[in-house]
Amino acid sequence: MLFASFLGLGxxxxxxxxxxxxxxxxxxxxxxxxxxxxxxxAFGYLSGSVIGGLLVDVMNYFLLLGISMLATTVGLYLVPxxxxxxxxxxxxxxxxxxxxxxxxxxxxxxxxxxxxKGAPHMQALHFSFALGAFLAPLLAxxxxxxxxSAENCTESDFHHPALNRSSxxxxxxxxxxxxxxxxLWAYAVIGTYMFLVSVILFGLFFKNSxxxxxxxxxxQTSRRAKYHNALLCLLFLFFFFYVGAEVTYGSYVFSFATTxxxxxxxxxxxxxxxxxxxxxxCRGLAIFFATCLQPGTMIVLSNIGSLTSSLFLVLFxxxxxxxxxxxxxYGASMATTFPSGISWIEQYTTIHGKSAAFFVIGAALGEMxxxxxxxxxxxxYPDLPVVLYTSLGASIATGVLFPVLYxxxxxxxxxxxKENRKSEDQKALLSSSGLNEYEEENEExxxxxxxxxxxxxxxxxxxxxxxxxxxxxxxxxxxxxxxYNQYPSNALVFESSPANTGSSI
Numbered sequence: 001m002l003f004a005s006f007l008g009l010g011x012x013x014x015x016x017x018x019x020x021x022x023x024x025x026x027x028x029x030x031x032x033x034x035x036x037x038x039x040x041x042a043f044g045y046l047s048g049s050v051i052g053g054l055l056v057d058v059m060n061y062f063l064l065l066g067i068s069m070l071a072t073t074v075g076l077y078l079v080p081x082x083x084x085x086x087x088x089x090x091x092x093x094x095x096x097x098x099x100x101x102x103x104x105x106x107x108x109x110x111x112x113x114x115x116x117k118g119a120p121h122m123q124a125l126h127f128s129f130a131l132g133a134f135l136a137p138l139l140a141x142x143x144x145x146x147x148x149s150a151e152n153c154t155e156s157d158f159h160h161p162a163l164n165r166s167s168x169x170x171x172x173x174x175x176x177x178x179x180x181x182x183x184l185w186a187y188a189v190i191g192t193y194m195f196l197v198s199v200i201l202f203g204l205f206f207k208n209s210x211x212x213x214x215x216x217x218x219x220q221t222s223r224r225a226k227y228h229n230a231l232l233c234l235l236f237l238f239f240f241f242y243v244g245a246e247v248t249y250g251s252y253v254f255s256f257a258t259t260x261x262x263x264x265x266x267x268x269x270x271x272x273x274x275x276x277x278x279x280x281x282c283r284g285l286a287i288f289f290a291t292c293l294q295p296g297t298m299i300v301l302s303n304i305g306s307l308t309s310s311l312f313l314v315l316f317x318x319x320x321x322x323x324x325x326x327x328x329x330y331g332a333s334m335a336t337t338f339p340s341g342i343s344w345i346e347q348y349t350t351i352h353g354k355s356a357a358f359f360v361i362g363a364a365l366g367e368m369x370x371x372x373x374x375x376x377x378x379x380x381y382p383d384l385p386v387v388l389y390t391s392l393g394a395s396i397a398t399g400v401l402f403p404v405l406y407x408x409x410x411x412x413x414x415x416x417x418k419e420n421r422k423s424e425d426q427k428a429l430l431s432s433s434g435l436n437e438y439e440e441e442n443e444e445x446x447x448x449x450x451x452x453x454x455x456x457x458x459x460x461x462x463x464x465x466x467x468x469x470x471x472x473x474x475x476x477x478x479x480x481x482x483x484y485n486q487y488p489s490n491a492l493v494f495e496s497s498p499a500n501t502g503s504s505i
Contacts, residue, residue: 001200002106003128005065008194009102010132011139012072012095015190016041018140022183027085040089041096042368046361048100053108053357055101061109062205068105069198071098076191080184081177100364108356111346119290119343126339127287130280140186225349227408232355234408235345236362238401239338243363244370245394246334250275251371252378252387253327260385261318271323275331282335289336295344296406298336303399305333310391317385330391337398338363348409370394 016023016037024034048068055064075095082088110118110125177184225231253275257268289298309330316322342359345351370390377386 001197001204002065002109002125004197005069005102005201006106006125006128007132008069008072008190008197009099009106010129010134011136011190012076012099012132012194014133014136015140015186016092018137019183019186023079023088026080026183027083027088029085034085034088037085037089037092039368040093042364044093044096044098045100045103046096046364047093048097048102049104049357049360049364050100051097052101052104053353053355053360056105056108056353056356060205060208061105061112062201062208064105065102065109066198066201066205068098068101069194069201072102073191073195073198076187076194080187100360104353104357104360107342107360108351108353111342111351111356115346118346119295119340120287122339122343123283123286123290123336127280127283130283130335134276134280136190139189223348223350225409228349231345231349231405231408232358234401234405235341235359238341238398238405239359239363240366241370241394241397241401242334242337242341242366244366245391247367248371248374249330249387249391250279252374255378256385256387257323259382261320261323263320267320271327274324275327278328278331279335282332283339286336286339290340290343295340295347298340299344299402302333302335302337302340303395303402305329306337306391307395307399309333310388310395313388314385314392317388345405345409 020034023037024030027034052064052068072095075091075098079088079091079095082091106125107122110122114121250272254268254272257263257271258265263271286298309326312322312326313330316326342351342356349355374386374390
């Protein structure tokens with residue numbers, strides 16, 4: 001269900017670009033004056049990331065994702081009916097809030113379910129988003145037919161007289177049926193898909209109680225790195241540069257190829273397609289790579305590939321063959337960095353809703369700020385390949401930041417391992433000393449038992465001795481008494497004999 005949700009997320013985000021011309025026609029504006037709807041969506045995405053980070057720690061995951069999917073459904077259904085630019089911008093802001101909650105909640109739920117073992121699942125989650133973004137233009141082409149997209153419109157299309165009505169004239173109704181019903185069907189198909197996924201998510205919520213879900217989440221071992229806040233701040237910057245460079249190159253490579261490299265529009269479109277094509281394919285292959293490679297290894301390989309390819313882009317910026325090869329390698333190298341970064345940080349410190357929202361905001365700010373700044377610089381310096389310099393600078397920044405992240409994450413861990421070893425040795429010593437004390441106590445108890453037994457034997461010997469003595473005494477006194485009873489007649493004889501002798505003399 002998470003993969004299905006992110007497939008719908010990719011469809012919802014990417015459908016706006018191919019239908020931008022039709023949306024501008026629907027609100028009677030030109031494309032140049034309608035670009036602020038992307039600012040509204042980005043602001044809503046930032047707000048949704050913050051709200052999702054706060055709610056994901058206190059709400060049931062399935063309930064939160066179901067509500068965000070349902071809100072996205074409502075936004076998709078209402079966008080084609082908007083008849084004013086202000087209302088369309090507000091609707092895009094609400095739409096961005098719901099997808100921000102969905103993005104943050106989905107990443108946190110992957111970590112809550114699988115923890116640091118969820119690298120393949122994280123790669124599959126973001127591949128689902130890339131697949132949805134790939135399918136959205138195809139769906140728009142099937143629904144709308146061969147209409148002019150935003151990228152292929154000329155300057156005269158931007159200032160078509162039918163689109164330059166005043167806001168007072170076109171604001172009679174806030175909602176209305178669009179002139180082109182194909183636009184309605186394009187958004188309705190995606191909205192219906194999102195609604196079906198939300199219904200299943202609500203079913204999972206009613207099937208699994210909130211208490212069970214929170215118990216499962218709390219049962220996991222929680223880790224907190226010593227430099228937890230510093231890691232989050234550096235990861236904020238890491239995703240800021242990475243996502244900013246990814247969106248900048250994907251957005252401006254077409255105009256760069258036509259104005260700076262001298263390519264035809266068909267060739268420039270092919271260059272843009274090969275970037276996103278290799279990006280999606282390698283994100284799909286990363287599902288299998290993540291089963292045998294650590295997230296840190298994948299980040300290092302991605303950094304090496306992006307740094308090498310961006311360097312070749314800068315050095316050979318007008319060579320078509322090098323542009324094709326380097327663009328393909330650059331798209332492949334950028335594919336796995338974001339999901340690998342989330343899986344990597346989970347190995348060292350537990351990521352909750354607020355933490356996930358923090359670095360998702362960094363990615364969203366990079367998506368907003370860097371392309372806007374590069375657009376201004378490209379206008380001021382049209383002869384310089386500012387887009388390629390941005391890619392090289394971002395690759396250098398991410399290549400420098402990741403070793404610092406790794407050092408902060410692992411250095412206290414080594415110290416903690418040493419302390420754990422010391423504590424284990426102390427426990428072993430205490431257990432061995434406890435055994436010795438136990439043996440000594442057993443010996444003392446045995447000695448006391450033997451002493452008691454000896455004392456009892458001594459007592460029995462004394463009683464026996466006394467009884468023997470008494471019996472011997474009693475046996476010795478009986479003959480003496482018999483002898484004494486025989487003596488009196490003789491004694492009388494002896495006593496009377498001297499007197500007789502005396503008188504006779």
